[in-house]
Amino acid sequence: MTGITRLREAIVKHKENKDINIKYKTPLTVTERYEYTHGFATYNESEAVPGALPIGQNSPQRAPHGLYTEKLSGTAFTSPRHENQQSWLYRILPTSSHDNFEPVAETSEQVLPSPSPSFGKHFNAIPNQLRWDPFDFDKEASWIRSLHLVAGAGDPTMKQGIGMYIYTVGSDMPEKSAFYSADGDFLIVPQHGSLDIRTELGNLLVRPMEICVIPRGIRYHVKLVNNEPARGYILELYQGHFQLPELGPIGSNCLANARDFQIPKASFIEDYENTAWTVYGKFDGKLFEAKQHHTPFDVVAWHGLYYPYKYDLGRFNTIGSISFDHPDPSIFTVLSAPSLPHGQGTAVADFVIFPPRWLVAEGTFRPPWYHRNTMSEFMGLIAGNYDAKGAGKGGFQPAGASLHNTMSGHGPDMQTYEKASTMELTPAKVGEGSMAFMFESCLMVGVTEWGLKTCAKVQEDYNAHSWTPLKVHWKNPNSRGVSNGEQKNGVGDGKDASSIHVTK
Ligand SMILES: O=C(O)Cc1cc(O)ccc1O
Numbered sequence: 089m090t091g092i093t094r095l096r097e098a099i100v101k102h103k104e105n106k107d108i109n110i111k112y113k114t115p116l117t118v119t120e121r122y123e124y125t126h127g128f129a130t131y132n133e134s135e136a137v138p139g140a141l142p143i144g145q146n147s148p149q150r151a152p153h154g155l156y157t158e159k160l161s162g163t164a165f166t167s168p169r170h171e172n173q174q175s176w177l178y179r180i181l182p183t184s185s186h187d188n189f190e191p192v193a194e195t196s197e198q199v200l201p202s203p204s205p206s207f208g209k210h211f212n213a214i215p216n217q218l219r220w221d222p223f224d225f226d227k228e229a230s231w232i233r234s235l236h237l238v239a240g241a242g243d244p245t246m247k248q249g250i251g252m253y254i255y256t257v258g259s260d261m262p263e264k265s266a267f268y269s270a271d272g273d274f275l276i277v278p279q280h281g282s283l284d285i286r287t288e289l290g291n292l293l294v295r296p297m298e299i300c301v302i303p304r305g306i307r308y309h310v311k312l313v314n315n316e317p318a319r320g321y322i323l324e325l326y327q328g329h330f331q332l333p334e335l336g337p338i339g340s341n342c343l344a345n346a347r348d349f350q351i352p353k354a355s356f357i358e359d360y361e362n363t364a365w366t367v368y369g370k371f372d373g374k375l376f377e378a379k380q381h382h383t384p385f386d387v388v389a390w391h392g393l394y395y396p397y398k399y400d401l402g403r404f405n406t407i408g409s410i411s412f413d414h415p416d417p418s419i420f421t422v423l424s425a426p427s428l429p430h431g432q433g434t435a436v437a438d439f440v441i442f443p444p445r446w447l448v449a450e451g452t453f454r455p456p457w458y459h460r461n462t463m464s465e466f467m468g469l470i471a472g473n474y475d476a477k478g479a480g481k482g483g484f485q486p487a488g489a490s491l492h493n494t495m496s497g498h499g500p501d502m503q504t505y506e507k508a509s510t511m512e513l514t515p516a517k518v519g520e521g522s523m524a525f526m527f528e529s530c531l532m533v534g535v536t537e538w539g540l541k542t543c544a545k546v547q548e549d550y551n552a553h554s555w556t557p558l559k560v561h562w563k564n565p566n567s568r569g570v571s572n573g574e575q576k577n578g579v580g581d582g583k584d585a586s587s588i589h590v591t592k
């Protein structure tokens with residue numbers, strides 16, 4: 089090993105420790121392309137070439153180095169300061185320079201699945217609890233073609249609601265292509281395989297146990313890393329942007345700390361002569377394409393508050409009960425997109441995780457209680473298992489999902505209940521190596537045709553498997569004799585024992 093190789097390895101190691109996945113240590117294979125600054129919602133500036141940012145003003149008569157100035161706004165200009173998100177881009181050619189956008193035929197082999205689910209926003213809301221087996225890898229599909237809208241609510245044209253996707257990527261996006269969604273911000277949650285994402289504002293390496301957010305409108309290109317197929321979940325936010333949740337009495341630290349978010353530094357390509365690029369845009373749930381004779385990845389410098397970012401879930405500072413009772417899962421909120429019309433503290437989307445943690449609560453049923461909420465809950469599993477649900481085949485598995493809609497009852501399955509209600513309550517670590525998450529929304533969430541039928545992953549016996557078997561443990565204190573609600577066959581028959589054995 090030469091001295092230089094050794095030095096290089098040391099640099100890679102240093103970057104690995106400093107940058108990402110400290111706790112999970114996903115192997116890092118590519119490093120040089122990724123450089124980040126840190127902070128959440130911090131005003132950021134970055135120049136890939138010294139002097140590319142104008143000093144003291146945003147749009148000089150001529151920008152430095154012959155660049156064009158372009159404004160990218162993610163909120164109304166007049167949004168209050170604490171919500172306002174705009175960035176200034178200094179680029180070789182502006183975004184406007186392209187041919188007309190044309191609709192992409194839904195059957196297009198190149199980018200869309202065939203037959204294509206499109207990104208259609210036809211949501212069918214049903215009250216049943218739903219659970220999906222792990223979604224299959226797709227050896228062929230590149231990013232756009234791999235996006236499957238599973239569930240959601242609302243309408244991108246009204247800038248209201250959310251969409252939830254599964255992606256299963258088997259190949260890089262075609263060279264010289266880019267994608268953006270005009271419909272909303274993408275919160276990407278990789279479950280398997282890393283994503284090498286080049287965005288207009290810089291590059292991101294996003295690995296399982298990390299997440300990234302790509303705001304509405306920002307162009308990007310997705311490649312696999314080491315040809316490893318990739319699979320994961322996406323939440324698209326048609327309204328507003330994610331914020332860190334308020335911490336209230338928790339104080340000024342814990343949960344996701346602002347400094348752990350990573351913002352890419354400016355990075356650009358020079359490709360504007362004898363070249364042909366295609367930009368794909370998702371606009372009102374439909375796909376459009378436009379040709380242009382220059383790369384969209386030509387932003388040499390930028391500054392502002394509207395940018396993509398990533399976060400390592402291993403850095404989440406989890407808190408929990410150190411006395412008794414199971415707290416609300418809001419203590420596990422990483423990011424929250426509030427919806428003021430629905431009331432203060434109400435989110436159109438919360439991104440919540442269930443990291444490995446110690447359970448020490450005394451005299452407590454430690455898994456989640458049985459419940460039904462006005463909020464709806466779409467859950468996924470990145471790795472391991474989830475303490476409230478059976479693992480393994482037919483259970484809640486990595487790369488699978490579940491949806492518990494508005495007022496749909498759910499909670500631990502029978503086995504989990506039996507175990508947790510009788511176990512000795514010594515301190516116990518749950519979820520070692522695991523990571524479940526939840527997209528929680530105040531909206532009633534509907535399922536797409538793809539999510540309900542085409543994917544063929546819905547577990548038909550979810551309820552029968554989980555809750556129909558719940559035993560009746562009721563013992564009527566007023567009843568005489570041996571008869572009470574305790575089941576003898578070990579399997580509940582669904583009847584209310586008290587109504588059978590009432591002896592007054
Ligand atoms: O349903 C679920 O498993 C998610 C969940 C977890 C929890 O700890 C409390 C409430 C809740 O909805």
Ligand SMILES: [Fe+2]
Nearest residue numbers: 459465492498
């Ligand atoms: Fe729940």
